[in-house]
Amino acid sequence: MTTSPTTTSTTTGFEVHGGRGHFNAAFFGVMGPYLEWHLRPHKRRVFAELPRTVVELGSGVGANLGYLSPGSTLVAVEPNLPMHRRLRAAAARRGVHLDLRERVAEHTGLPDRSVDTVISSLVLCTVTDPAEVLTEIRRILRPGGTYRFVEHVAAPAGTPTRALQRALRRPWAWTFEGCSCERDLAGALRAAGFARVEIEPYRLHSPFVSFNTQIAGVAHA
Numbered sequence: 001m002t003t004s005p006t007t008t009s010t011t012t013g014f015e016v017h018g019g020r021g022h023f024n025a026a027f028f029g030v031m032g033p034y035l036e037w038h039l040r041p042h043k044r045r046v047f048a049e050l051p052r053t054v055v056e057l058g059s060g061v062g063a064n065l066g067y068l069s070p071g072s073t074l075v076a077v078e079p080n081l082p083m084h085r086r087l088r089a090a091a092a093r094r095g096v097h098l099d100l101r102e103r104v105a106e107h108t109g110l111p112d113r114s115v116d117t118v119i120s121s122l123v124l125c126t127v128t129d130p131a132e133v134l135t136e137i138r139r140i141l142r143p144g145g146t147y148r149f150v151e152h153v154a155a156p157a158g159t160p161t162r163a164l165q166r167a168l169r170r171p172w173a174w175t176f177e178g179c180s181c182e183r184d185l186a187g188a189l190r191a192a193g194f195a196r197v198e199i200e201p202y203r204l205h206s207p208f209v210s211f212n213t214q215i216a217g218v219a220h221a
Contacts, residue, residue: 023175032063038204039121039150042216043067045200046148047119055115055140057105057133058123059083062090067119070095075115077101077108080177105133110140121150124188126179134192141221147194148218153201154182155213165210172210181210194219 155161
């Protein structure tokens with residue numbers, strides 16, 4: 001008799017699927033260097049000169065730890081428990097102090113106006129409500145603070161890439177924990193009420209075609 005992977009809810013309300021959670025932890029552990037090779041030029045620009053304490057939404061297995069200086073503190077908001085072991089190990093290797101919070105990005109639990117910098121990469125595509133996450137970011141940022149992001153977005157309407165994103169919508173979301181390739185995240189960022197938003201659109205050239213339309217930038221509180 002075989003059993004299907006179970007789905008469990010953490011105290012945050014995030015549902016961890018017994019199969020997909022571990023698959024995604026392993027996938028990003030293995031594919032991380034390949035994705036980083038494509039994204040590095042854009043991350044280097046928006047993650048330059050990070051302060052000594054940074055809040056990251058969806059830290060995953062630690063893809064962005066290399067942009068923090070040794071001795072820095074990362075407040076990692078990561079509800080996906082299967083990611084935690086790899087994230088802790090990566091932080092230890094990098095000499096980064098890890099403050100790991102098992103929470104969702106919509107409800108970080110951090111005080112109002114308590115944070116200088118929030119970062120994320122490939123996270124807003126997966127959250128339940130991007131607008132609510134952006135409201136939470138604005139709530140915790142101090143005046144003059146920054147939200148720095150690298151995200152993948154919907155391709156322009158009528159393009160072959162957009163058609164492929166639409167065709168793969170359901171299997172892609174099922175495999176990658178609800179990830180959507182069809183979100184207008186640039187529009188959401190501009191509508192979120194930040195004082196200023198700088199966005200650079202670009203395109204990757206990878207076999208993951210539906211993932212190749214991207215944006216990177218900085219939103220100022």
